[in-house]
Amino acid sequence: MTAFFRRWRFQFLDDLAQMKKIARDPILTSAILLCIVSLFLFVVFPLYKVLQQSFFNPDGAFSLDAYKLLFTSGENFKAFSNTVLLGSVVGLLATFVGFMFAYCYTYLAIRGKKLFNLVAMLPMISPPFAVALSIILLFGSRGFITNTLLGLRDANIYGFKGLILVQTLSFFPIAYLLLVGMLKSIDPAIEDAARDLGASRWQTFRRVTAPLVGPGIANSFLLVFIKSVADFANPMAIGGNFATLATQIYIQSIGNYDVQGGAAVAVLLLDLSMLLFIISKYWVEKKVYVTVTGKASRERMPISDRLVVWPVAGFCYAVAGIVLALYILIPIGSFIKLWGINYSFTLDHYIYAFGVGSKAIFDTTWLSVLATPITGLLGMVIAFLVVRKRFIGKGFINFASLLSIAVPGTVIGVGYILAFNTPPIVLTGTATLLVAAFIVRSLPIGIRAGVASLQQIDPAIDEAAADLGASSRQIFFKITLPLIKTAFFSGLIYTFIRSMTSISAVIFLITAKYNLITIAVLDQVESAKFGVASAFSTILILIVYLAIFITNQVLTRLDPNIKKIELT
Amino acid sequence: MRKMTTIELRNITKQFVTPDKAGTFKAVDDVSLRIEAGKFVTLLGPSGCGKTTILRMIAGFETPTAGEILVDGKRINDLPPDKRDSAMVFQSYALFPHLSVFNNVAFGLELKQMSAALIAEKVNAALQMVGLAGLENRQPNQLSGGQQQRVALARALVMEPSVLLFDEPLSNLDAKLRVHMRREIRHIQRQLGLTSVYVTHDQSEAMSLSDQVIVMNHGVIEQIGEPAEVYQKPASEFVADFIGVANFLDAEVLATEAEKTVVRLLDTPFAVPGRRDDLQPGEQVRLVIRPETVRLGREGAFAATVTYSTYMGPSQEYSIDLGGIRLQVEQPDPVGKERFAENSQVMVSFREESLHIVKKH
């Protein structure tokens, strides 16, 4: 105990000594303060409000009524068990599909592997309803397959099964990207060694490959679970009567005007996400086996044995084909007069979208454009501070930015209502709040990318610059930023896309003053106007593509040798 | 029980697709060789010359494009690695990171469905042999590089293979440990009488370990011979240059006789011992002269100028200018001998039995 205390005291005094140095650098000090204040204001404070609200009744007295209601109200309990069930099933299915893709990509001698990356990228750059919308177009009551082809009268894709299908297809790329990285990092010599010691291909897979990726599989399950649990758009679009916690929060606080009840559900969702996130971060990731010797000796020899290739690759091609078809369906649907009834060509939906919907298109775009550079720069600054500097409050910055990865958008939404509706800070209905929500939703990924690329760069480079007389600000702008510019630009693109397509947090913050495309799509889907919904979605995808194109163009101008941004 | 196994490669060629995928190239080009039972043979050559590819064909990881691999006279081209009776020690060790030391070594035995008691006995014996007794329960990442190396060796040895294959197993160790481990490997190999094929680009490793050295370059064999033979009688300029340090001097064949070959070097005839049927009188050739065979002194056949002189501990090294030709000279054990300063004049002489003729290419 005393040893612990002594170590802690030493650390503290040492940090304090560092702080004295930092205090002499006003720009560094203000950067640190700015990060701490904004993370506190837009992440910690709203979450605290959610927690607080759920513990007090409307009169301001301490009360556990909201929690009692969770377990007495059949509705909320049902939403909780639905959410866990959905998360588990989708976690398993998406991990399975993702693993097949990853195995196919890293192990098999097949053509068209680029297709897998394309398919993995699509859900990231599309509006959140894209898959749900296509599935409804295919299998809904007026679906092309169910109604037009099969002549079924009352096919019902809404509910649990529809959600499973949609979420699995939307989230398996998360599993794929994670597992591909994992499989690639296995030194092929390890598997050669197993073969050399008499293991057949199957035995090698079962006894060596599978245990090595085991933690990755567990992690992928947890990450998909978190994603599924936090998902708001798909349950709204295709969930039907299958309520989840995320939709329940919305219905309680916006539909029933019961923000306190919404907050109680939000706490439950927050706890669930945090629990999964902590398991993933502190338990599963610790189990990942580091490659024992650093360098992989040689490239893996791809398997061309038909008994392996045909079933695995066949499965993956089929899934990839379905995903591609689903995405192609959206632009097609946007030109069709009345899906399921009248398949003639029309531009009406676009006329509507650019007419009535032009405000949504405009607002979404400029708010996203505003959020993008702020997030990009803030992310790199925080990454720089976290990796390169020592100061009191660094732990807080780390914690708050990790926290915002795990917090579902709906919880942030409720938190912002609670935090910014009443003095001292009233921001409800302002563009500032929307932009803040955009920033908080994208910042963690930007920070992570920045941290990862900074860790690759020898700190001696910074020290050399400081030695030659550069201040912290000069080091950041002249050394750090140019060295991690790919991460910086990917961060920009990511933020823009994420903002353009976000819905779960901002749907709580929207007023008559601003409108967003995603919310317009939701309105159209809910009133079964799939043509207009498709038109809006297509426009959204086009804007996103244009942004990627422009960024790449700018990048090539800046530096012809730079690696183009690919989102995968 | 000792397994006595011979390996034979007959006209083995291995083609790969070039990195730009535009065509193919031969990583191994029409190689034939025979490895006798119980012998320790090294494949030696510069990086990229095809050594590993040959080893991996013997292990079964690569299939030859043409030619045959025979083990004890039986063709094994199409046998997958798990059906072959060879065991490999990998350059990166390739230990299973999720298994303990014990389970790493036991892996292959478990696949053979041996009883637990027998496995434990064999694993412990193997770990004992490589000096790792007591570390059974460690995970691979809790071991030093040298210890990991030993686990990799034990894991191969415990299989009691008929052939042991090594792919630069010591290249990740520091210099001292490398020398120590190669003695140990040689010791264990002798003790078990295992046929072994060892790949390295380090000539001193090859010299100190092998019964036979196979020198390769660009996918073809340059020379096969005992260590002394490849050093003293290199078959080509490449071999002479790759193994140790060599001076090359132009000379002309004057006469070939039964016991000796007479050449003219620096306008002086030298009788190089040994019969050389491959040479013709009048042919221009190159003489290989190792630095330690050159004599420097007050007396000698030719006058030269010292351009560079440095004390190396075990020897004094010189660079001398012999009528415009630069020669590397090494005087072993310099203590008590006369040392020549830079820019001073010396007399140089060559011993005829230390001269070796290679063809000019």
Ligand SMILES: Nc1ncnc2c1ncn2[C@@H]1O[C@H](COP(=O)(O)OP(=O)(O)O)[C@@H](O)[C@H]1O
């Ligand atoms: N699987 C492969 N595909 C394509 N080229 C290869 C492959 N394996 C080896 N090569 C190439 O074959 C040549 C010989 O390689 P290798 O046998 O590993 O050389 P060494 O072990 O002598 O350094 C090299 O040019 C290498 O790049």
Ligand SMILES: [Mg+2]
């Ligand atoms: Mg090699």
